[in-house]
Structures are given as structure tokens and as C-alpha cells.
Amino acid sequence: MVTNLQDDQDAQDGQDAQDSQDTPAPQHAPDAPDAPPPGCPAHAARLYGPDFRRRPDETYQRIRRDGGQVAPVLLEGDIDAWFVLGYRETRQVLSDTETFGRDPRRWNGWDSVPPDWPLMPWVAYSPMMPFTEGEEHRRRATAVSEALATVDPFVLRGHCERFADQLIDKFAPRGRADLVYDYIYSVPTLATAELFGLPQDEAGLETLAAGLTVSFLSDEEAIAGQQRVAGYVAELVRAKREDPGPDLTSRFILNTPDLTEEQHTADVMVLMAAALPLTSYWIGNTLRLMLTDERLAMTLSGNRRSIGEAMNEVLWADSPLQNLIGRYATRDTDLGGRRIHAGDLVVLGLAAANADPLLWPDTPVGHAGNHSHVAFSSGDYGCPAGGPETARIIAETAIEVLLDRVPDLTLAVAPDELKWVDSFWYRCLDSLPVTFSPTPVTAG
Numbered sequence: 086m087v088t089n090l091q092d093d094q095d096a097q098d099g100q101d102a103q104d105s106q107d108t109p110a111p112q113h114a115p116d117a118p119d120a121p122p123p124g125c126p127a128h129a130a131r132l133y134g135p136d137f138r139r140r141p142d143e144t145y146q147r148i149r150r151d152g153g154q155v156a157p158v159l160l161e162g163d164i165d166a167w168f169v170l171g172y173r174e175t176r177q178v179l180s181d182t183e184t185f186g187r188d189p190r191r192w193n194g195w196d197s198v199p200p201d202w203p204l205m206p207w208v209a210y211s212p213m214m215p216f217t218e219g220e221e222h223r224r225r226a227t228a229v230s231e232a233l234a235t236v237d238p239f240v241l242r243g244h245c246e247r248f249a250d251q252l253i254d255k256f257a258p259r260g261r262a263d264l265v266y267d268y269i270y271s272v273p274t275l276a277t278a279e280l281f282g283l284p285q286d287e288a289g290l291e292t293l294a295a296g297l298t299v300s301f302l303s304d305e306e307a308i309a310g311q312q313r314v315a316g317y318v319a320e321l322v323r324a325k326r327e328d329p330g331p332d333l334t335s336r337f338i339l340n341t342p343d344l345t346e347e348q349h350t351a352d353v354m355v356l357m358a359a360a361l362p363l364t365s366y367w368i369g370n371t372l373r374l375m376l377t378d379e380r381l382a383m384t385l386s387g388n389r390r391s392i393g394e395a396m397n398e399v400l401w402a403d404s405p406l407q408n409l410i411g412r413y414a415t416r417d418t419d420l421g422g423r424r425i426h427a428g429d430l431v432v433l434g435l436a437a438a439n440a441d442p443l444l445w446p447d448t449p450v451g452h453a454g455n456h457s458h459v460a461f462s463s464g465d466y467g468c469p470a471g472g473p474e475t476a477r478i479i480a481e482t483a484i485e486v487l488l489d490r491v492p493d494l495t496l497a498v499a500p501d502e503l504k505w506v507d508s509f510w511y512r513c514l515d516s517l518p519v520t521f522s523p524t525p526v527t528a529g
């Protein structure tokens with residue numbers, strides 16, 4: 086099923102903002118303006134717990150059926166929020182930066198949040214770019230994009246090919262591997278080290294990758310994980326402020342001479358937090374799709390063109406960042422037939438929006454050639470220019486080299502035995518066991 090959405094996103098954003106003024110409440114929405122407030126126990130669905138963990142897609146369907154395109158939900162710890170599931174409503178929030186701000190100090194719900202809240206690391210205010218707005222944000226996002234623009238795609242690709250070959254050499258003779266542990270995280274971790282000027286020291290990189298992963302999990306380790314990463318990145322930033330090199334960390338620092346060391350550390354950590362796990366999950370979810378979906382299985386026998394199709398399909402169907410916190414209403418407003426009050430937290434359900442049945446009335450499969458998903462968010466505050474392209478080069482190279490070297494990859498368990506990680510934010514596999522014909526290591 087192909088949608089009739091325009092591919093020109095700017096035109097779409099503007100149109101959506103305009104349309105939403107006169108849009109009637111979505112088909113399933115309750116009779117709107119006087120709908121129950123966030124947190125009404127009779128109406129709010131839980132975006133956590135065993136049901137959500139087992140089948141988040143079913144949870145989204147249920148919330149949409151019962152609550153409409155914008156619904157009250159409870160986050161971990163029964164914290165109130167609005168959950169935006171509609172594609173059109175998501176676009177509206179992303180494009181209307183005047184009404185939907187990002188500084189978490191605007192939130193009217195802080196009183197109910199315990200200090201050990203697992204979502205705290207990436208929601209509590211700190212001096213990082215995703216919490217800035219307006220001109221301050223523009224300045225820092227531009228500095229990021231200018232730094233990313235200096236990445237030579239051919240050089241990056243060459244590094245990733247080398248990393249991929251080295252990693253495959255370690256498991257190729259065994260004839261079996263768990264791609265999550267043996268490969269999927271490792272290529273982006275090594276690429277991140279190369280890009281950001283980190284020493285290629287295994288223990289340090291392990292601290293970084295593990296700390297970032299844990300900081301987004303739904304458990305009590307999240308805060309400690311982020312603190313470990315912050316310490317590691319602070320050392321890097323200190324070194325690069327004194328002695329810059331030809332790497333992204335130094336370029337970002339040189340592009341923003343007036344930021345403090347604390348702000349540089351926070352922003353470099355955000356860059357890595359965006360680059361490393363999300364690119365890893367893009368690789369993992371694409372490999373899973375190719376190993377389980379007959380339409381894309383031809384990729385495994387060498388059709389490179391369909392790797393791009395599978396990667397795009399994943400951005401629609403299994404986008405690495407499922408849910409985004411978020412936005413905070415700057416004033417009372419209406420959204421999807423709901424009355425949102427100033428200070429309310431608005432969680433963007435990127436995965437739910439991509440699967441919106443108003444876009445895909447039949448079944449949400451087959452998105453070939455359609456890049457209008459919201460996996461990278463969009464608008465002024467979306468993933469900055471250069472981010473998606475850098476991630477694509479790393480992910481595509483990792484997948485291509487793997488399929489070139491190990492063309493007969495087969496899933497070692499039934500598809501429904503694959504387990505997903507328990508995370509509010511992410512869509513990522515716990516493991517991806519495969520078997521294949523043992524192959525020799527490369528000469529290099």
C-alpha cells in the first residue's frame with residue numbers, strides 16, 4: 086500500500102499545522118474537549134509493564150482504539166502524560182515549536198516524579214542541546230550539522246568496512262554467532278570512536294556502549310549508566326578542548342567557543358547517545374527483518390538494492406526510537422480533540438504514528454520508496470542534518486559486508502522466539518542468534 090503523502094516534508098509540515106486547526110476529532114477519539122485529564126485512572130493506559138514489554142504494538146493499538154490519536158497514559162511509576170499516536174498530530178507537534186517546547190522545566194508534573202525514576206536520565210533538565218529552544222538551539226544544532234558535514238562519506242565507509250571485516254573474522258570460522266553481541270553494537274561503537282576521536286581502547290569503548298545502552302533501559306541502572314558515560318565523555322571533552330584534532334568532538338567544540346565545558350560534555354554525550362545505540366538498532370532490526378521476511382530474503386543472496394528497502398521498511402515498522410520525551414505545552418491548546426494544558430508533558434509515539442491506520446488503512450507493510458516516516462522526528466528539533474546520512478553509511482556498510490562475507494545466514498531460533506529489550510524508548514533485540522557455513526578469516 087502506497088500513501089499519497091507528499092514527500093516534500095516542509096510543505097507537509099506547513100500544511101499539517103494549517104489543517105489541524107480545522108480537523109475534526111479522529112474517528113475513535115472520545116467526544117473531545119471535556120475528555121478526562123491525563124492520569125484519570127479509569128482511562129489512562131500504562132506505557133510500561135509486562136503487556137507493553139511483550140507487545141508494544143498491541144499496546145499502541147489498544148490505546149488508539151480506546152483513547153484516539155492523542156490519549157492520556159501513565160509512564161513508569163504511574164506518571165501522567167499525553168501520548169500522541171496520530172501521524173498528523175505528531176507532525177503538528179513537531180512543527181509547532183511555539184506551542185510545544187522542549188525545556189523540561191516547563192513540565193507541571195515534576196512533583197509526582199521520584200528521584201530514582203528510570204526515565205530520569207534523558208528527561209530531567211541538564212544543559213544539553215535537546216532541552217534548548219529557539220535561537221540557543223539553532224546555534225548548537227547548526228554547530229552539530231556543520232561538524233557532521235566535514236565527515237567524508239568514503240572515508241567513513243572505508244573505516245566501517247575494515248571494522249566489519251575484523252569483527253566477522255572473529256566469528257566466521259565458528260559457523261554461528263549472536264549478531265547482537267558479536268556485531269550489531271560493535272560496528273557503530275568502533276565507528277563512533279573513529280568519528281569522535283576516542284582512543285580505540287576496548288575497555289573504554291565498552292564503558293561507553295554499555296553505559297549508553299543501560300541509560301535507556303527501564304530499570305534502576307539507568308541513572309548510574311548515564312553517569313558513567315558522562316564521566317567518560319567529560320575526559321574526552323577536556324582533552325579535545327586543550328588539544329583539538331580532526332574529529333567531530335573537536336569540530337563541535339571549535340564551532341561553539343562560547344559553550345562551557347559542561348555544555349560541551351552534555352552535547353557530545355547527546356551526539357553519541359543518538360549515534361551509537363540508534364544506528365546499532367537500525368542494523369539489528371534490518372537484519373532481523375531480512376532474516377524473517379520472505380519479501381526481503383532475496384537480499385541474503387546478494388541483491389544489494391533491497392538492503393536500502395529493508396532499512397527504509399524498518400524506519401516505518403520497527404523504528405529504533407519508538408517513543409520520544411518529549412514536548413511540553415507552552416500554553417493551553419487543542420490537539421487531536423484533546424485539551425492540553427500549559428506545562429503538560431506530550432510524549433511522541435514515533436512508532437505508533439508510523440503505524441497510524443489513517444495512513445495505512447489495510448495493513449502497515451510495504452513502504453517502498455516512501456520516506457515520510459517520523460523515525461528521525463522532523464522539523465527544527467528533529468535529528469540534525471547529517472545525522473541520518475552518517476547513520477545510514479555506518480548501517481548500510483555493516484549490513485553489506487556481513488551479507489557479502491556470510492551470505493547463507495539463517496536464524497537459529499523461530500522468529501517468535503526472538504526477544505526485544507525492555508525499554509520505553511527503544512525497539513531493539515536482546516539477541517539475534519544465527520548459523521551459517523563457516524568461512525575463513527580475511528587475509529588482512
Ligand code: HEM
Nearest residue numbers: 214215356359360363364460461462466467468472475476
Ligand atoms: C550518526 C548518527 C546520528 C547522529 C550524529 C544523530 C544526532 C542527533 C542529535 C545531536 C540529536 C539531538 C537534536 C536536537 O536536540 O536538536 C538527535 C535527535 C534525534 N535523532 Fe539522531 N542522530 C543519529 C542517528 C539517528 C538514528 C539512526 C535515528 C533513528 C532512526 C535518529 C533519530 C533521532 C530522533 C528521533 C531524534 C529526536 C529529535 C526530536 O527531539 O524531535 N538519529 N540526533
